[in-house]
Amino acid sequence: MTRLTIRGKVIKFGDNVDTDVILPGPYLVHTDPKELAKHAMEGLDPKFPEKAADGVIVVGGKNFGCGSSREQAPIALKYAGVKCVLAESFARIFYRNSITIGLPVLVCQGVSGKVKEGDMLVVNLQTGKVEDKTNGSVWEATRLPEFIMEILEDGGLIEHLKRRIKTNE
Amino acid sequence: MNILEKILANASGKHQVSSGEIVEASIDVAMIHDLTGPLAIKSFRKIGAKKVWDNNKVVIILDHLVPASSIISANLHKIVRNFAEEQNIKNFYDVGRGGVCHQVMPEKGHVRPGEVIVGADSHTCTYGAFGAFATGIGSTEMAAVFATGKLWFRVPEVIKVNVTGKLQKMVTPKDVTLNIVGKIGADGAIYKGLEFGGSTIRDMSIDGRMVLSNMAVEMGAKAGIIEPDEKTVDYVKARTDKPFKPVKSNPDSVYEKIVDVDVSNLEPQVAVPHSVDNVKPVSEIKDTEVDQAFIGSCTNGRLEDLRSAARVLKGKKISRGVRLIVIPASQEIYLNALNEGLIKTFMEAGATIGNPNCGPCLGGHMGILAEGEACISSSNRNFVGRMGSTKSFVYLASPATVAASAITGKITDPRRLKEEV
Numbered sequence: 259m260t261r262l263t264i265r266g267k268v269i270k271f272g273d274n275v276d277t278d279v280i281l282p283g284p285y286l287v288h289t290d291p292k293e294l295a296k297h298a299m300e301g302l303d304p305k306f307p308e309k310a311a312d313g314v315i316v317v318g319g320k321n322f323g324c325g326s327s328r329e330q331a332p333i334a335l336k337y338a339g340v341k342c343v344l345a346e347s348f349a350r351i352f353y354r355n356s357i358t359i360g361l362p363v364l365v366c367q368g369v370s371g372k373v374k375e376g377d378m379l380v381v382n383l384q385t386g387k388v389e390d391k392t393n394g395s396v397w398e399a400t401r402l403p404e405f406i407m408e409i410l411e412d413g414g415l416i417e418h419l420k421r422r423i424k425t426n427e
Numbered sequence: 428m429n430i431l432e433k434i435l436a437n438a439s440g441k442h443q444v445s446s447g448e449i450v451e452a453s454i455d456v457a458m459i460h461d462l463t464g465p466l467a468i469k470s471f472r473k474i475g476a477k478k479v480w481d482n483n484k485v486v487i488i489l490d491h492l493v494p495a496s497s498i499i500s501a502n503l504h505k506i507v508r509n510f511a512e513e514q515n516i517k518n519f520y521d522v523g524r525g526g527v528c529h530q531v532m533p534e535k536g537h538v539r540p541g542e543v544i545v546g547a548d549s550h551t552c553t554y555g556a557f558g559a560f561a562t563g564i565g566s567t568e569m570a571a572v573f574a575t576g577k578l579w580f581r582v583p584e585v586i587k588v589n590v591t592g593k594l595q596k597m598v599t600p601k602d603v604t605l606n607i608v609g610k611i612g613a614d615g616a617i618y619k620g621l622e623f624g625g626s627t628i629r630d631m632s633i634d635g636r637m638v639l640s641n642m643a644v645e646m647g648a649k650a651g652i653i654e655p656d657e658k659t660v661d662y663v664k665a666r667t668d669k670p671f672k673p674v675k676s677n678p679d680s681v682y683e684k685i686v687d688v689d690v691s692n693l694e695p696q697v698a699v700p701h702s703v704d705n706v707k708p709v710s711e712i713k714d715t716e717v718d719q720a721f722i723g724s725c726t727n728g729r730l731e732d733l734r735s736a737a738r739v740l741k742g743k744k745i746s747r748g749v750r751l752i753v754i755p756a757s758q759e760i761y762l763n764a765l766n767e768g769l770i771k772t773f774m775e776a777g778a779t780i781g782n783p784n785c786g787p788c789l790g791g792h793m794g795i796l797a798e799g800e801a802c803i804s805s806s807n808r809n810f811v812g813r814m815g816s817t818k819s820f821v822y823l824a825s826p827a828t829v830a831a832s833a834i835t836g837k838i839t840d841p842r843r844l845k846e847e848v
Contacts, residue, residue, distance in 0.1 A: 273614075274613050274614065274702060276808075276810045276811075278789075278790075278808065278810040278811065278812055278813045279810060279811050279812060279817075282790065282812050282817075283789040283790045283791055283813070284790055284791065286462045286491075286791075287462070287492070287497065287499040287500050287503060288499070289465055289466065289469065289503075300812075300817075301810075301811050301812045301817050302811070320614045321613055321614035321617060321647060324613060324614070324647060325549065325808060325810060326548075326549045326789070326808075327463065327546075327547060327548050327549040327551075327563040327564065327565055328462075328463065328565075329463070329466055329565035329566040329567060330466070347614060347617055348617070349614075349617060349647055350617060350618050350647065350649055351549055351563050351564065351565060351644075354564065354565060354568060355565035355567075355568070358565055358567045358568055359565075359567060403449075405579075414567070415470075415567050415568065415571060416470055416473045416474055416567060416570075419474050419571060419574070420473075420474060420475060423474075423475065
């Protein structure tokens, strides 16, 4: 289950954060999410897993998650403690993969300009409202379509498919 | 409708679709490899699925860490191999049977115009060169495809890229592609389709067209399609008996934007660290020293690429202090290169030849960069740490430019090699 209201401190990155820095290629041989999490964001900040451990919201600029199709990238973020990613725009495969593995991702235009590292954010997935409790700013993120919300509420595509199969029975 | 709309309409049983619409499409071919496959298989089991929806439509190719580079990767290969056996997947290309997935797929007849093809790899968009709708997906979505044979897509807005002009000598499809990536930008086509057309594309070989489609994802695109023509049909018919129906865009197709590119005066291009759209003409960064040069990958490891590199290297020696790594993209290409004497040319120049696989492109093995080192590469990404140390540097260029730079030890315009040595 994914919570509909998410609170967390911000860790901020710039434009074009690619999947090679989110999870460098050599670690793709690992299948244990906890092992992947140890290397999350290693290409930009090797201390990221330590900083994210208590649960954070990542804010990025344009084209977040560009590059390879590796699902291990959002998995590494999720298991490192990332509760949600907000960005000006997302690369397509990363976006789909995040939904699939149950990591909420929201397009939130204007957010990267105003939010500062360490700000406390509250994100409502249902309404798309994003509040910065530190500086008082409010944004309307692009709301997720109903069927994507269903996948997220089930905790990802696997749980969603399992539930759908069960309901059909 | 444009070509992408037509293919998605056919695949979802509709007469008409338009951009923004979400459709559920039937999948014609689904491909996994050794790095994304194990996770897809794990998710397939978690869903509770027992059998793939159609074992003739699944293709499995070992290509990223081949032969196994460590015990961990050997175990990954074993997982995939066992799955291929258990599911009776005939189209399984083990070590020594295939090569780089995006070359093996068309070469072995698994790509046909008008089809919907998904691969658990971002460069699956390469097959757009054959007039197919082909796109990369994640491992768990692939598991869902394996279980159901279907996947949802948002019908993309399409940017038409119209390329005209005759290329100068030693200026190649890679230079055209890098130039377009620089113009459109790394995020210029997110969620969108790219359709490449124009006289330059028509004149290009299949090998050349594949470079353009391959790098569509570097602009964020979901697909990089080229209308099939006689060249496409000849190539495909020689490799598959399965019937197919080429699809073309209607003359009144709707495009979000049309980008015109004249390549008549284009000089060789280089994407400099650390972004694919940071593209400069070679003259602006010539003399940058390199430690390694790589010719290969799903972008530029084909026969045409090896021929063009060999023309530059023939009778010459690479610079002391430079490692040149040449990796043909498939067994077939390797054998042809051997028969044509290209491999001999490379070896006499001082190159190391690798077996067909992805090699150093993604920093997996076979030429990882140390801190402070620079590599000029015919591959597709120059992100921080892509080929090794996060403090290394990757310059993307054509095989001819890579070859010329290996000879001089610094980034060199292949047209000016005579003046440099």
